[in-house]
Amino acid sequence: MTAVLSPTLESAYPDYLRCLDAADEHGAIDIALALLDDGVPADEVLLSLVAPAQAQVGEWWQRNEWSVAQEHAATHVSERVVAAVSVAVRPRATRDRVVVACMDGEWHALPARLVSEVLRLDGWDVTFLGASVPSPHLVSYLHRHDPRAVLLACALPMRLPLAFQAIEACRRTDVPVLVGGRGFGADGRWASKLGVAYATDARAASSVLATAAFDSASAPSLVDDTEYAGLVAARVELIDLALDRLDLSRYSPAQVDATVADLGYIVDSLAAAVYVDDATLFGEFVGWLCEVLDSRGVPLHTVGRTFDVLADRLRDFPRAHAFLRGAAVS
Ligand code: B12
Structure with a gap:
């Protein structure tokens, strides 16, 4: 870079x-x-x-x-x-208190920490809650301290459905929500789909926080989530199905573990793409996955075969099926 x-x-x-x-x-x-x-x-x-x-x-x-x-x-x-x-x-705090947290399951604390420190430099009174804060605990913290805003970090697009649950939970406390992180897309496009205020970095976050009523949320533009719910329900079955079709006889235990994890990422990224109805989410993930696997000597035809197996099983899932068929494995 x-x-x-x-x-x-x-x-x-x-x-x-x-x-x-x-x-x-x-x-x-x-x-x-x-x-x-x-x-x-x-x-x-x-x-x-x-x-x-x-x-x-x-x-x-x-x-x-x-x-x-x-x-x-x-x-x-x-x-x-x-x-x-x-x-x-x-820096001395001269502005309101804000809370910065990584959503549940989000272990990328350093990006949120950088955001917290830069906000502090800009005078905000920042409480940094760190990695993976379970939503119920975050909510009770917000009730107790009633900050000017809560900033939620999400680094992985595959976690967007969970991010939305965290956003909704925070909103019920009436504390305005601002989100950021790579998980919302390079230009924050998936934040607008979720109808939540987004800042590209800490400096932008400071400007947004200074705006009155920045979280006068637009409605999320999510399509009905029946297909997403079906994918979540079928997650384990899909991973097992894909594993069955791979020849794992020459894999070491560590390679089997890595494969199971990768299959989980594939299904989760597919489900997240369906959730925000955007094939580019899955496409970007596939580009990343292929680079990771190729650099580790995993033949990419195994990815193509896995997508065929999943697409076959997901014939009744129109968006998931189309995203799998449209993915460029190279
Ligand atoms: C360190 C690291 C980890 C550490 C995190 C430790 C820690 N204390 O943070 C650990 C080991 C936990 C980790 C785990 C994983 N990681 Co990681 N990780 C990284 C790495 C190398 C650096 C993160 C970082 O500090 N970035 C620096 C910050 C400043 O960059 P930034 O995110 O762009 O942040 C800026 C803006 O986005 C914005 N911003 C960020 N957050 C927020 C929040 C708010 C509220 C606002 C307003 C703005 C904002 O402001 C920041 C400053 O400008 C990144 C690479 C990268 N490009 O970031 C990978 C990276 C994010 N990880 C990646 C992956 C895949 C994973 C794992 C899935 C790996 C695995 N197989 O287990 C797990 C997932 C764990 C989980 N469930 O969260 C991938 C994601 C790929 C993708 N396309 O989704 C990356 C991009 C690496 C890569 N190039 O492949 N990771």
Whole structure:
């Protein structure tokens, strides 16, 4: 990924990536603090150094150039950098209280954390609840603290139906909801389908929060969810069916586990695409899946065969059937 950075940041960026690669926590913190000393604003350090470096980490993992362990080590370093920047700057809250949370099942806490810190720098009094907050607990927290708004993060499009449930649960507390994260699509198009206010990043979130009545929600434009409900009900059966048709005799136990997980992602992404009635959600997922599998030496014809098996079973599911038939496996 090519990040567009100011000259000072530009020269620091490769060194920062090297620190992530070496899991060099102190080196990475030194780089971030030196940038602050040089007058680079803290939000710039968070959004133009830490955030693109994390996206780069994701691409290395996606292409199988980095292991999960390397990604975890790098993410830990970035978390420490965010904490160090936050301690160094210590902004004072001058604006209302807002709550930032990852929806249930969402483990990408760092993006939401970056958003929280940048909002703090902009004067908001932020409570960051972290990863995977179960909706009932979030709701009771909102009842108790009655913030100006709750910001919900979703990083994976396949989780959109669950995101909508979390949004609806929060709305019943009368606390305005603002969402963000890659899960809502690059341009937030699936947030508009769900009829919820969306911000592309933390700076945009701050502007939206400053707008009165930003969550005067438009109605969601979801088609009837009978087909989605049918897919959810058939989830286990679909995974079993696809597993039956694969020749797993030469797979190691770890490969079988990974295959089961991938089949779960396929069914969940298909169901999410049906939910928002958008073939591009499934198409983007398939592009990502093919890159992940191809870089790990999995022959892509197995994906094509799996889609045939699922499409055959899902003849009575018009949208799911069309999305499977329209998916380009390459
Ligand atoms: C670190 C990481 C993890 C860590 C997270 C740890 C942590 N403490 O956060 C762990 C190991 C848990 C993880 C798990 C998984 N991950 Co992951 N992960 C990443 C990675 C490398 C970095 C995340 C990050 O910090 N990004 C940096 C932030 C700043 O980027 P950002 O999301 O664009 O955020 C900006 C905006 O979107 C916005 N924003 C974000 N959130 C919010 C919220 C609000 C309210 C607002 C207003 C704005 C906003 O503002 C941010 C700042 O500008 C990303 C790569 C990537 N491109 O992000 C993959 C990535 C998101 N993960 C991915 C995947 C597939 C997974 C797993 C499914 C992997 C697996 N097989 O288990 C699981 C799912 C776990 C789950 N159920 O949540 C894929 C998603 C692919 C896709 N097309 O859906 C990615 C893109 C990697 C890749 N290139 O393939 N992951």
